[in-house]
Amino acid sequence: MYFHGTSKINEKGHLEIGGVDTVDLAKKHGTPLYVYDVSLIRERARGFKRTFDKLGIKSQVAYASKAFSSIAMLSLVNEEGLSLDVVSGGELYTAIAANFPVDRIHFHGNNKSIEELELALDYNIGCIVVDNFYELELLQQLCIKKDKQIPILLRVTPGIEAHTHDYILTGQEDSKFGFDLQNGQVEEALRRSLESKYLNVLGIHCHIGSQIFDTTGFILAARKIIDKLAEWNNQFSYFPSVLNLGGGFGIRYTDEDEPLSPDSYVSEIIIEVQKRTRFHNLSMPEIWIEPGRSLVGEAGTTLYTIGSSKDVPNVRKYIAVDGGMSDNIRPALYEAKYEAILANRPTDEVKEKYSIAGKCCESGDMLIWDLPLPNVESNDILAVFCTGAYGYSMANNYNRIPRPPVVFVESGEDQLVIKRETYEDLIRLDLPLQSKINL
Structure with a gap:
């Protein structure tokens, strides 16, 4: 055992x-009783942050709160200096009730309501991860109405199939999430966003799946996205300040599972982004990741x-x-x-x-x-x-x-x-x- x-x-x-x-x-x-080992949560949070700090890479490690959200949990996340990923108005409301710093909250989701987006705008959260054209237009209209600018990331599906359960595989082309990287959707979304004075395009987001035990998928996704960013640098004179490669880092549920350590996932992602940006003679973006299960699951x-x-x-x-x-x-x-x-x-x-x-x-x-x-x-x-997760x-x-x-x-x-x-x-x-x- x-x-x-x-x-x-x-x-x-x-x-x-x-x-x-x-x-x-x-x-x-x-x-029944859920018991959380707080020391282990702290250890995992620091493990993800440590490698970025050691390598001098500007970053945000955002806890994916859908894994487990409560006022106490978000207070603990804040104590450890993490950012926060929310996917609903309820998760955002919990973060606000926990006095979580709003500038470190990132709002995800494929069908955000008007009420949810208005809540995000009213509290001036750190960024909204835009998932589709409907949301892009809706957010633009709300920003005009409130005369507010909001930082955004555009979520893309890079066409990477992570080795995981089909129900939790999200980075492939046939997905309900994001703009497709291959068929021109994301270029159109980027063009519209850059033309708006209300939308500040920080960068690109992707998430390739969950319970992933190696770094191959993350490396391939980073490579495809940065190659595309090189094209956009020429086409739009645009290069993102942020590259968010999501989460999905696996944990050990049984002795058959062999996950990597947090520093192994982070270091290999950093190495690939550095290598690919150098190849295209591009600047190094800030890297964001979103561990959820890997922070609280085993705890x-x-x-x-x-x-x-x-x-x-x-x-x-x-x-x-x-x-x-x-x-x-x-x-x-x-x-x-x-x-x-x-x-x-x-x-x-x-x-x-x-x-x-x-x-x-x-x-x-x-x-x-x-x-x-x-x-x-x-x-x-x-x-x-x-x-501890889900x-x-x-x-x-x-x-x-x-x-x-x-x-x-x-x-x-x-x-x-x-x-x-x-x-x-x-x-x-x-x-x-x-x-x-x-x-």
């Missing part, structure tokens, strides 16, 4: 994270209490936990794989393989298949690793199950940063039927 960050077995023989016993956390806060562990069990002779043994696809939909959505241990008995001898079922009324609510564990008993605490952010109220709380742990202290939902919360927005419906 590979332990992440500060996770270890303590003197009581329990799983400990951030100097806090997970069995104690389960007793104090209940289960998150979900604790569950084991309840019922079912033995299907000669087939498999099932055990059920008090959560499931309502707090982690990724196994059902992506066939995502996880590793787990008994937090209260992690050193006991492995005896069986169990399939971990959730409590939702859905056959597909399975978290892990054939997990090696000691003999399991009801009320054991199961710790599922690497749930766990809470994709949590839902299917079967009207309240969402779990979130706890940060660091240096032997735990802090509740998101409360557990209550049944009262579930019906808070419901309205009673006022009269009979005439059929």
